[in-house]
Amino acid sequence: MERNVRPAVRVGEPRPVLEVTDARCHVRHGDARKDIFTGLSLTLYAGQIVDLVGPSGSGKSTLMECMAQLNADADATMTLDGRSTDGFTPEQWRTQVAYVPQRPVLMGGSVAEAIRYPFTLRVRRDSSVRVPDDDTLRRALDDIGLDDVELDRSPQDLSVGQQARVCLLRTLLTGPKVLLADEVDAGLDPDNAMRAAHLLKRAADEGMAVCRVRHREPDGMATRTLELADGVLTDITGRTAAGAARTAGAANDTDTANDTDTTDTEAQA
Amino acid sequence: MSGINDVLVTGTEGAASDYPIDNWGLLVALLLVALAAVISAVLKLGVERRLLWATVRSLVQLLAMGLIISYVIQVNQWWLVFALLGVMIIAAVQITLTRGSGLPKGLVLPVFLTLLASAVLMFSVVVELIIRPQPWYAPQVVVTMVGMLLGNVVSAIAVAITRLFDDMRTRRYEIETMLAWGATPLEAAMPSITSAVRLGLIPTIAQLASSGIVLIPGMMAGQIIAGGDPVQAARYQFVVLAVISSLTALADTLIVMLVYRVAFTENHRLRTDL
Numbered sequence: 038m039e040r041n042v043r044p045a046v047r048v049g050e051p052r053p054v055l056e057v058t059d060a061r062c063h064v065r066h067g068d069a070r071k072d073i074f075t076g077l078s079l080t081l082y083a084g085q086i087v088d089l090v091g092p093s094g095s096g097k098s099t100l101m102e103c104m105a106q107l108n109a110d111a112d113a114t115m116t117l118d119g120r121s122t123d124g125f126t127p128e129q130w131r132t133q134v135a136y137v138p139q140r141p142v143l144m145g146g147s148v149a150e151a152i153r154y155p156f157t158l159r160v161r162r163d164s165s166v167r168v169p170d171d172d173t174l175r176r177a178l179d180d181i182g183l184d185d186v187e188l189d190r191s192p193q194d195l196s197v198g199q200q201a202r203v204c205l206l207r208t209l210l211t212g213p214k215v216l217l218a219d220e221v222d223a224g225l226d227p228d229n230a231m232r233a234a235h236l237l238k239r240a241a242d243e244g245m246a247v248c249r250v251r252h253r254e255p256d257g258m259a260t261r262t263l264e265l266a267d268g269v270l271t272d273i274t275g276r277t278a279a280g281a282a283r284t285a286g287a288a289n290d291t292d293t294a295n296d297t298d299t300t301d302t303e304a305q306a
Numbered sequence: 307m308s309g310i311n312d313v314l315v316t317g318t319e320g321a322a323s324d325y326p327i328d329n330w331g332l333l334v335a336l337l338l339v340a341l342a343a344v345i346s347a348v349l350k351l352g353v354e355r356r357l358l359w360a361t362v363r364s365l366v367q368l369l370a371m372g373l374i375i376s377y378v379i380q381v382n383q384w385w386l387v388f389a390l391l392g393v394m395i396i397a398a399v400q401i402t403l404t405r406g407s408g409l410p411k412g413l414v415l416p417v418f419l420t421l422l423a424s425a426v427l428m429f430s431v432v433v434e435l436i437i438r439p440q441p442w443y444a445p446q447v448v449v450t451m452v453g454m455l456l457g458n459v460v461s462a463i464a465v466a467i468t469r470l471f472d473d474m475r476t477r478r479y480e481i482e483t484m485l486a487w488g489a490t491p492l493e494a495a496m497p498s499i500t501s502a503v504r505l506g507l508i509p510t511i512a513q514l515a516s517s518g519i520v521l522i523p524g525m526m527a528g529q530i531i532a533g534g535d536p537v538q539a540a541r542y543q544f545v546v547l548a549v550i551s552s553l554t555a556l557a558d559t560l561i562v563m564l565v566y567r568v569a570f571t572e573n574h575r576l577r578t579d580l
């Protein structure tokens with residue numbers, strides 16, 4: 038399953054958007070230094086959804102924060118559309134590699150204001166991304182099962198599940214190239230989780246590279262599934278969740294990095 | 307040179323006060339504090355030791371300051387005046403940092419710069435522009451004016467920086483979310499910055515509004531007791547209060563703008579150990 042070679046890009050193959058090598062994270066507890074992970078590599082392709090699974094505390098959220106250059110303890114060598122991180126300010130990078138945190142945070146007096154907040158930031162002041170008008174917001178909310186949420190409603194009145202979807206929508210509307218969704222369907226019932234999944238699927242179909250941290254059963258949307266456990270990232274695409282956990286545990290005795298770029302051929306076909 | 311005994315018995319030679327405080331006066335004041343300490347012990351408030359210690363400290367520190375100022379007045383050299391101001395500012399830095407709670411490291415320099423900037427402004431505006439003493443470095447004006455300013459600024463910025471970091475800790479998820487949208491550290495910290503500046507200013511504004519009605523500020527009271535013209539004393543007090551308020555607002559804003567970046571790393575990430 039694991040061939041440590043880079044795939045040659047062929048015609049018709051998916052286009053790599055975000056390439057991550059040597060992702061590493063250490064935390065300090067007093068004098069002791071603990072490695073959460075080191076030397077991880079992965080590539081996210083345009084139009085694909087990649088699921089990131091693994092036990093709690095294995096560092097899935099940290100890996101996502103690392104990709105969005107948000108975690109103070111984690112770093113990686115990365116390129117976006119072939120341009121290295123050096124070519125971006127952290128703010129520019131984050132508008133393109135957008136992380137949606139697990140905990141929904143909505144600021145502002147109304148749902149509309151909360152969704153438009155990212156558009157008020159300096160980094161978007163002269164950008165081509167259009168501020169969504171009321172009609173766009175209305176349609177987008179209806180799409181994800183929030184047709185009963187008025188635009189002028191206070192965001193604090195929404196349920197946690199509703200807030201999670203509004204947060205996801207807010208980031209999608211800013212049009213990033215890569216979307217990192219950290220368990221955004223955790224608080225949702227199956228119907229609404231499916232709606233959120235379809236929203237991401239549509240974004241991927243339009244060319245976005247999507248990565249999801251998930252704890253739910255597979256929903257058939259993911260092109261690939263990666264498992265992060267004990268500091269090692271393994272492609273478990275096509276295996277059952279239970280089997281994957283066993284195989285991953287047996288296969289990952291070493292602490293070496295493994296490249297998952299090459300293991301998605303079945304899913305591509 | 308007046309010795310400690312002179313200060314204790316009669317105050318400095320040539321002091322303007324018509325009603326000097328003798329040692330009995332000091333003793334009565336101390337006895338009243340002791341009474342407060344007894345109340346604290348009976349009610350189990352648990353502050354009696356701190357109260358007594360603070361009282362002794364304040365007596366010693368004030369008498370020492372009195373001695374030092376009378377010495378500086380006698381020597382009457384500009385460099386000695388500024389050396390004293392320097393010592394006062396350094397002490398103020400230490401007091402600010404011990405008064406604040408939950409503060410991260412790396413605040414000494416910004417606090418020092420803020421106190422220095424407000425002291426320089428106080429000196430140029432109040433002393434040289436409004437009071438215009440002869441000589442220009444007149445210690446009885448310069449040291450007291452800057453001292454009053456520092457007292458106010460220390461309280462205000464201790465409150466402001468404590469609130470700033472408290473608020474940023476509370477808003478941790480909000481800040482992380484905003485950074486994830488591409489917000490700069492300043493944009494992400496802005497709500498905490500405004501709330502910290504506002505909180506630091508509330509006591510100053512309250513003091514301005516209540517002065518004269520329920521409160522005759524110490525400086526005005528002192529001038530009147532010393533036999534000064536009450537209206538002139540009021541004008542003096544107003545100038546001092548107004549300028550101190552505006553400089554406190556300035557110092558408040560300055561310190562918060564100087565230190566909010568401490569919560570972020572060089573590459574614009576929120577520190578985990580905030």
